[in-house]
Amino acid sequence: MSDLQVFLPDESRRELAEGATAGDLAASVGARLAREAVAARVNGELLDLSVALRDGDHVAIVTGESDDGRDVIRHSTAHVMAQAVTRLWPGAHLAIGPSVRDGFYYDFALPGGAHFSDDDLERITTEMRSIIAEDQPFARVELSLEEGRELFALQPFKREILEALSTTPTDEDLAESGASVVTAYSNSESFVDLCRGPHVPSTARLGHFTLTRVAGAYWRGDERRPQLQRIYGTAWESAAALNSYLDQLAEAERRDHRRLGHEMDLFSFPSEVGPGLAVFHPRGGVMRRALEEHSRQRHERSGYEFVYSPHISRAELFETSGHLTWFPERMFPPMTLDEGQRYYLKPMNCPFHVLIYRSRPRSYRELPLRLFEFGSVYRFEMSGALQGLTRVRGMTQDDAHIFCTRAQMSEELARTLQFVLDLLRDFGLEDFYLELSTRPGAKAVGSDEEWSEAEAILARVARDAGLELVLDPGGGAFYGPKISVQARDAIGRTHQISTIQLDFQTPKNFDISYVSALNERECPIMIHRALFGSVERFLAILIEHYAGNLPTWLCPEQVRVLGVRDDHDDFAHAVAERLRQSGIRVTVEAANEPLGARIRRAKVEKIPYVVVVGDDDVAQDTLGVNARGSNDPQRGVPVGEFLDRVAREVASHSLPEAS
RNA sequence: GCCUGGGUAGCUCAGUCGGUAGAGCAACGCAUUCGUAAUGCGUAGGUCAGGAGUUCGAAUCUCCUCCCAGGCUCCA
Numbered sequence: 241m242s243d244l245q246v247f248l249p250d251e252s253r254r255e256l257a258e259g260a261t262a263g264d265l266a267a268s269v270g271a272r273l274a275r276e277a278v279a280a281r282v283n284g285e286l287l288d289l290s291v292a293l294r295d296g297d298h299v300a301i302v303t304g305e306s307d308d309g310r311d312v313i314r315h316s317t318a319h320v321m322a323q324a325v326t327r328l329w330p331g332a333h334l335a336i337g338p339s340v341r342d343g344f345y346y347d348f349a350l351p352g353g354a355h356f357s358d359d360d361l362e363r364i365t366t367e368m369r370s371i372i373a374e375d376q377p378f379a380r381v382e383l384s385l386e387e388g389r390e391l392f393a394l395q396p397f398k399r400e401i402l403e404a405l406s407t408t409p410t411d412e413d414l415a416e417s418g419a420s421v422v423t424a425y426s427n428s429e430s431f432v433d434l435c436r437g438p439h440v441p442s443t444a445r446l447g448h449f450t451l452t453r454v455a456g457a458y459w460r461g462d463e464r465r466p467q468l469q470r471i472y473g474t475a476w477e478s479a480a481a482l483n484s485y486l487d488q489l490a491e492a493e494r495r496d497h498r499r500l501g502h503e504m505d506l507f508s509f510p511s512e513v514g515p516g517l518a519v520f521h522p523r524g525g526v527m528r529r530a531l532e533e534h535s536r537q538r539h540e541r542s543g544y545e546f547v548y549s550p551h552i553s554r555a556e557l558f559e560t561s562g563h564l565t566w567f568p569e570r571m572f573p574p575m576t577l578d579e580g581q582r583y584y585l586k587p588m589n590c591p592f593h594v595l596i597y598r599s600r601p602r603s604y605r606e607l608p609l610r611l612f613e614f615g616s617v618y619r620f621e622m623s624g625a626l627q628g629l630t631r632v633r634g635m636t637q638d639d640a641h642i643f644c645t646r647a648q649m650s651e652e653l654a655r656t657l658q659f660v661l662d663l664l665r666d667f668g669l670e671d672f673y674l675e676l677s678t679r680p681g682a683k684a685v686g687s688d689e690e691w692s693e694a695e696a697i698l699a700r701v702a703r704d705a706g707l708e709l710v711l712d713p714g715g716g717a718f719y720g721p722k723i724s725v726q727a728r729d730a731i732g733r734t735h736q737i738s739t740i741q742l743d744f745q746t747p748k749n750f751d752i753s754y755v756s757a758l759n760e761r762e763c764p765i766m767i768h769r770a771l772f773g774s775v776e777r778f779l780a781i782l783i784e785h786y787a788g789n790l791p792t793w794l795c796p797e798q799v800r801v802l803g804v805r806d807d808h809d810d811f812a813h814a815v816a817e818r819l820r821q822s823g824i825r826v827t828v829e830a831a832n833e834p835l836g837a838r839i840r841r842a843k844v845e846k847i848p849y850v851v852v853v854g855d856d857d858v859a860q861d862t863l864g865v866n867a868r869g870s871n872d873p874q875r876g877v878p879v880g881e882f883l884d885r886v887a888r889e890v891a892s893h894s895l896p897e898a899s
Numbered sequence: 900g901c902c903u904g905g906g907u908a909g910c911u912c913a914g915u916c917g918g919u920a921g922a923g924c925a926a927c928g929c930a931u932u933c934g935u936a937a938u939g940c941g942u943a944g945g946u947c948a949g950g951a952g953u954u955c956g957a958a959u960c961u962c963c964u965c966c967c968a969g970g971c972u973c974c975a
Contacts, residue, residue, distance in 0.1 A: 334975095336972080338972090338974060339973090347972095355902070356902095404975090434975050436974095437975095452969090453903080454902080454903050454969090455969065455970030456903065457971045458901080458902095459972085462971095467901060467902060502910085503910085509967090622900055623966095624901070626967095807932080833938075834932085836935065840935095855934085866935055873934090873935050875935095
């Protein structure tokens with residue numbers, strides 16, 4: 241007898257008995273699906289498999305191999321972790337335990353203010369394994385608010401969540417269900433957790449997880465509220481998926497620019513200088529110079545003019561610009577000089593560029609005026625936020641400020657965006673999307689009309705660029721909205737690189753103007769833009785993108801010449817000199833070790849070309865070429881031919897051809 | 900800033916119960932002269948991050964400071 245009809249994603253119908261659940265549906269489709277099912281999407285909503293279906297429902301069975309499925313697995317694993325922690329630390333308070341990208345976490349407050357240590361992860365893991373082995377069902381319970389308050393009387397964070405739900409029923413689902421029903425999941429008689437769900441049907445569906453680290457986290461992310469103990473983990477639908485994720489992590493670690501930067505002798509952070517302050521070594525210096533020089537040339541060709549400004553300034557400048565109002569805590573404390581004058585290290589270049597603009601009257605004929613500077617800025621980042629070259633206290637921005645009229649603004653933005661993308665492509669980044677950050681709630685200055693206009697223009701320019709556009713509501717700076725260019729690197733991570741910001745405010749703060757064609761005094765618009773973000777961070781991204789195997793034009797050492805025996809060393813030096821005269825960065829390593837050992841060293845150092853010269857080469861003016869990434873060296877290549885090849889590659893910014 | 904973990908030779912790491920500081924690689928020296936990913940022998944290298952304390956004696960135990968790594972609302 242079948243008195244219930246549901247629709248599958250392919251619109252086919254399925255007859256089921258009255259009272260059938262999503263789990264029953266999965267079973268009716270096939271044993272394999274039933275085995276792999278973790279949840280169901282019913283009429284678009286992600287629900288437990290135990291949900292009773294109604295006539296006419298559209299149902300998609302969710303398996304572990306989907307994003308939805310992994311979310312459910314991770315969320316359920318977090319739940320199991322909470323149960324394990326509760327068993328090991330009776331009286332622990334539970335906060336929240338969501339799934340996050342690639343994993344999950346759960347926040348706890350342990351009795352007596354105890355902390356987790358790394359060793360605890362193993363104990364918790366063991367406890368979790370036994371909970372999973374117990375094959376506990378995740379039983380959904382619906383409660384009234386009052387019942388919820390009673391059930392979680394001893395859980396202050398859960399209570400706070402309940403109170404928040406009762407006073408702000410903003411969530412649509414809750415509004416629909418009357419805002420008075422909350423749900424909990426009970427795994428066993430001894431463990432119940434307030435949770436929206438859905439969950440896998442039973443703990444036995446879990447198991448491919450690893451607890452990764454312990455951390456502190458403030459309740460609700462607010463440093464004025466209690467600090468909780470957080471445990472992060474990752475969980476997947478299969479052992480293979482888990483291992484592949486762990487391999488990815490290992491690959492990211494191999495590419496880490498801090499490790500490579502040290503190994504390749506590019507830069508360091510001497511503790512004598514201070515945290516977050518890097519020094520560049522000669523090899524890193526070569527790389528940096530090549531990058532900056534290329535950027536300079538591109539800017540020159542694109543109509544930018546080059547300016548310079550000092551690293552410190554009187555407080556007045558940053559009072560006018562608003563920096564001291566909006567983020568004084570991010571600036572280094574001032575030094576007070578004679579007569580009580582306060583001087584600050586500059587956190588941004590824009591105020592200086594505005595003063596350059598203001599140094600004399602400007603005509604509309606000069607606009608757009610594009611001022612560029614490799615400007616070093618200093619920001620007092622929280623010590624815990626510092627991270628290699630990507631988050632530092634001293635950095636150099638490839639910063640420019642464009643002053644233009646309102647009428648020019650749209651075209652100038654489009655042009656700037658195109659320029660950004662072209663330049664990034666020169667460095668081998670190809671995969672982009674754009675993010676539009678709009679008005680931040682409280683901190684924004686300026687009128688609503690200005691903001692709407694600016695946001696609309698940016699949105700149009702972004703759309704016209706033909707790239708994927710993601711919205712970041714409220715992510716703009718206090719003075720204007722921005723477009724940021726996000727780039728995906730070789731292992732699929734995304735980095736925010738360039739930003740283009742519109743600013744109506746600073747020109748007003750500094751009261752700058754130009755004389756229009758109608759001989760009237762007008763206020764220009766300012767566009768802030770940094771393409772690399774900071775030179776340091778961009779280098780870090782490139783190092784990781786290429787795993788240290790940089791394109792030849794950026795390599796500190798492009799060619800290393802090795803003589804087979806030491807009586808070939810003179811010829812090796814002669815070859816090197818010819819390459820050097822063509823602008824190639826080349827060294828010679830003398831033949832006092834076996835050739836294989838010297839080749840190995842050069843390979844380990846990621847030199848693009850190892851050149852070997854022996855008897856035949858001396859006789860015929862040729863060389864042997866062993867390119868990076870190749871195990872198949874070429875012999876008898878004419879010196880001139882090799883020289884052209886490297887020169888061509890440098891000019892085209894490409895990687896060595898692994899022939 | 901706060902939480903957890905860490906800091907031993909240039910690098911990667913060992914160092915037991917508190918009892919004279921260890922290895923491999925790198926560096927340097929000598930020998931070796933070799934055609935595409937590790938030649939042999941030898942030498943040198945240390946305020947065990949820094950400071951204070953406990954102790955007959957501290958890399959090791961205690962406290963303080965510095966630095967590094969991960970984390971600090973992708974919401975029940």
